[in-house]
Amino acid sequence: MDQRLLDKVHQLPPMPQVVQSLIASFGEADVNTDDITRKLASDQVLTAKVLRMANSVHYGAQRKIASVNDAVVLLGFDALRTLVLASGLTSTLTAPEGFDIKQFWRNSFDMAAVCKWLASFTALNRETAFTCGMMHNIGGLIIHIIAPEEAEDLDTIGTADPWLFTELGSALAERWHFPGSICHAIRHQLAPGQAAIQEPLAYLLFLANYIEATYCSSPEAVAQNMPELALAKLHISQDALMAKLVELESAKGRFDALLS
Structure with missing residues (x-):
């Protein structure tokens, strides 16, 4: 990569402290959720965005989520971490004039929803996906x-x-100390089979990219050239996947609350 661009990546602003704590928690066996929820509660702007999202229909809470503690209890720590990361990303990275940042994040969240849906066919963590x-x-x-x-x-x-x-994406993920598996997946998502390490998340992104690109034509188009190696690496049955493809419609397009 152009060293000049790489240097500029390392000059981008850091994530808020609570978001950095949550990124670090990916690798922790025993997460201190009380400490993290206290940090989150002290950031009123971030908390407001997270609670707005947590109360959306996407997460289907049975009662109103009024606090960070409620969110942990009703959604679970992994889901809360996802919301905080999403909120931190959309708040930290601001695009120059003329760039449609809202559409960019809508597309990114749609892809995230596809990845989470695909992970349900595997042993991978859905929130990490x-x-x-x-x-x-x-x-x-x-x-x-x-x-x-x-x-x-x-x-x-x-x-x-x-x-x-x-x-560039992998370089930023490394700067922000995301787990190596996520950095690897971002870097090798276009050709996971060529990587020295066969990372399941990279195959998941590869398959999600394929589905997202073909599904817009028609659901039937998805089956025509399904990446068989990715399915095999992820231990996903094509028949099982196609049988539930209709679920994608309800999985996507529910994250506008993070964009306001």
Whole structure:
């Protein structure tokens, strides 16, 4: 990667402290949820966004979630972490004028929903899968932030290199200390089979990219060239996946509360 771009990635602002604590919790066997909820509660803006999302129909709470403690009890820590990460991302990264940031995040959350749905067919953690999907194209936003003139040229002449986006996204994930499995998945999502380490999350992103690209044509189009290696690596039956494909409609498009 261009060292100049990499240096600029490392100059991007850090995540809020509570979000950094939650990223670190991915690798902790015994998470101190009380400490993290106290930190979250002290950030009123972030708390407001999280509670607004937690009360949306997507999470289906049986009663109103009025506090961070309620969110932990009713949603579970993993789901709360996902919401805080999503809130932190949308708040920390601001795009230059002319970039449709809301549409970018809608697309990212749709991909995240596909990843979470796919994870339900595997032993992978669904919230971790959601985080991978949410971060999968973060490099596309980064290039507009750190090199807006170059990004505009790439958009105009249509020569954007998808590998550049995955490298930038992985570099940012590493800067923010996301787990190695998530950084690896972002970097190798376009060709997971070529990576030295066969990371299931990379195959999950690869498969989600395929489904997201073909499903817009028709549900039937998804089955035509299904990536068999990805299915095998994830131990997913194509028949089982196709039988539940209709669930994608209800899984996506529920995250606008994070964009306001």
